[in-house]
Every structure is written in C-alpha cells, then in structure tokens.
Amino acid sequence: IAGITQAPTSQILAAGRRMTLRCTQDMRHNAMYWYRQDLGLGLRLIHYSNTAGTTGKGEVPDGYSVSRANTDDFPLTLASAVPSQTSVYFCASSETTYNEQFFGPGTRLTVL
Amino acid sequence: GQNIDQPTEMTATEGAIVQINCTYQTSGFNGLFWYQQHAGEAPTFLSYNVLDGLEEKGRFSSFLSRSKGYSYLLLKELQMKDSASYLCAVISNDYKLSFGAGTTVTVRA
Numbered sequence: 001i002a003g004i005t006q007a008p009t010s011q012i013l014a015a016g017r018r019m020t021l022r023c024t025q026d027m028r029h030n031a032m033y034w035y036r037q038d039l040g041l042g043l044r045l046i047h048y049s050n051t052a053g054t055t056g057k058g059e060v061p062d063g064y065s066v067s068r069a070n071t072d073d074f075p076l077t078l079a080s081a082v083p084s085q086t087s088v089y090f091c092a093s094s095e096t097t098y099n100e101q102f103f104g105p106g107t108r109l110t111v112l
Numbered sequence: 113g114q115n116i117d118q119p120t121e122m123t124a125t126e127g128a129i130v131q132i133n134c135t136y137q138t139s140g141f142n143g144l145f146w147y148q149q150h151a152g153e154a155p156t157f158l159s160y161n162v163l164d165g166l167e168e169k170g171r172f173s174s175f176l177s178r179s180k181g182y183s184y185l186l187l188k189e190l191q192m193k194d195s196a197s198y199l200c201a202v203i204s205n206d207y208k209l210s211f212g213a214g215t216t217v218t219v220r221a
Contacts, residue, residue: 033209042199042213043155050207058208090154097207098142103154 002026006091006104013081013111021076021107023091031094032074033101034058034066036087043090049074050097081111114138116212118200123218124190132185132198132215140205146174146185147199149214155199159185187217195219 004025013019025032034046035058045058049068063085065077074093078085088108092101115137124130136144143162147155161167161176161183173186187194197214204210 035211040213043201043211045208045210048208059210098203100145100157100160101209103156105154 004091004093004102004104006089006107008107009105010108011110013078013109015081015083015111017081019078019081019109021078021089021091021109023074023076023104024072025074025091025093025102025104026072027093027095027102028071029093029095029102030071031097031101032068033092033094034064034074034076035090035092036060036085037090037106038087046076046089081109083111085109086111114202114204114210116200116202116210118198118212118215120213121216121218123220126190126192126219126221128190130187130190130217132187132200132217134183134185134200134212136181136183136200136202136212138202138204138210141178142203142205142207144174144176144183145201145203145209146172146183147201149197149199151196158198190219192219192221 007022030051033048035043047066049055052071091104094101118134146158149155159174166175171188176183199214200212
C-alpha cells in the first residue's frame with residue numbers, strides 16, 4: 001500500500017452498536033488525526049495523536065475513543081453509536097504536527 | 113474557539129480568475145493551509161503560508177496577511193476540473209488544524 005487507507009468504505013450501523021473504523025498509513029508519519037465532515041460544518045477534529053503511544057482530544061471527542069499502539073495504525077471506536085454520529089469520517093496523517101496533512105479516502109457511516 | 117470564515121459558494125467561467133477569501137480569528141497562529149476537495153473524495157493539499165506574502169504554484173496562488181487575519185486563494189485560467197470545494201485551515205498555538213466550512217467553486221463553460 002502507498003499512503004493512507006481506511007476501512008470500511010461505508011457502513012450502516014444500528015444505534016447502540018459498537019464500531020471501529022480502521023486507519024493505516026505507510027509513510028512513517030508521526031502524527032495522525034480523525035475528523036468528521038458534515039454538510040455546512042466542514043471538517044471537525046475528533047481525536048489526534050502526535051506520536052505513537054500518545055493521543056489527545058479534538059473539538060468533538062464525545063462518544064469516540066482512539067488508540068495509537070504503533071506508528072502505522074490509528075483506529076477510531078464508537079462505543080455505542082447514536083444517529084448524530086452519522087457522518088463521513090476522514091483519517092489523516094502528517095510528518096509532524098505542523099506539516100501538511102494527507103487524508104485517507106474516508107468512511108461513510110450511517111447510524112439508524 | 114477558532115473562527116474561520118470563507119464564502120459558501122462561488123461561480124466563475126472557464127478561463128477566468130476566481131479569488132476565495134478566508135478570514136480567521138484563532139488562538140495563536142502557526143500557519144495557514146488551503147486544501148481542495150472534489151465531491152465524494154478526500155481533501156488534498158494545495159498550499160501553505162506561514163509568512164506574509166504571496167506563494168505561487170502554477171495556476172494557484174495563496175496570499176497571507178497575519179496582521180489582518182486574512183488569506184486568499186487565487187485560481188487562474190479556470191478549468192472545469194477546478195470545480196470543487198476549497199478549504200481554508202489554520203494551525204493554532206496547540207498545533208491543531210481548524211478548518212473553515214469550505215467554499216464550493218463551480219466552473220461554467
């Protein structure tokens with residue numbers, strides 16, 4: 001693989017279910033991010049990781065958790081999905097926190 | 113919080129020039145990015161400004177004035193493939209990137 005990948009591409013989920021969105025990069029970037037994109041609101045940061053082993057909260061972290069066990073992977077977990085979490089989720093990575101970010105293709109999540 | 117404003121929509125003719133303005137009020141400033149996003153796709157990096165002035169990259173240029181909290185993205189010789197959303201984003205003191213809502217540019221033949 002080259003760049004940053006996300007899985008699944010899309011998912012329909014019943015409210016209350018647990019879901020993990022996967023993100024993997026092969027660029028050896030230190031920093032990784034999760035955003036959600038909703039119409040009219042732009043991209044909003046959910047969680048971030050400046051380097052493997054560390055994570056931090058973004059603008060809209062409630063209902064989401066992340067882990068960064070290694071450099072390449074940064075999964076996002078919805079412990080108990082709610083309809084307001086219906087969105088397009090983008091994972092991104094950057095060499096450092098002040099370099100340009102490279103985005104994955106996105107996951108379209110619908111919670112019913 | 114961060115406040116980043118840009119127009120919602122702009123329309124221009126093929127071959128023309130369009131200027132997308134972005135104003136920001138953020139807790140500190142460590143750089144401003146412009147991204148392009150085609151419908152249904154991921155954002156892709158266009159430009160980065162950290163010092164005042166104009167950065168030119170082919171048909172695209174980006175300008176920054178830190179004292180005014182202002183940037184613009186200039187698209188010259190518009191092509192149909194330039195129809196997309198253009199996102200202004202600012203890195204603040206905590207090195208997190210905050211995005212504006214995006215400007216949808218429609219290029220007409």
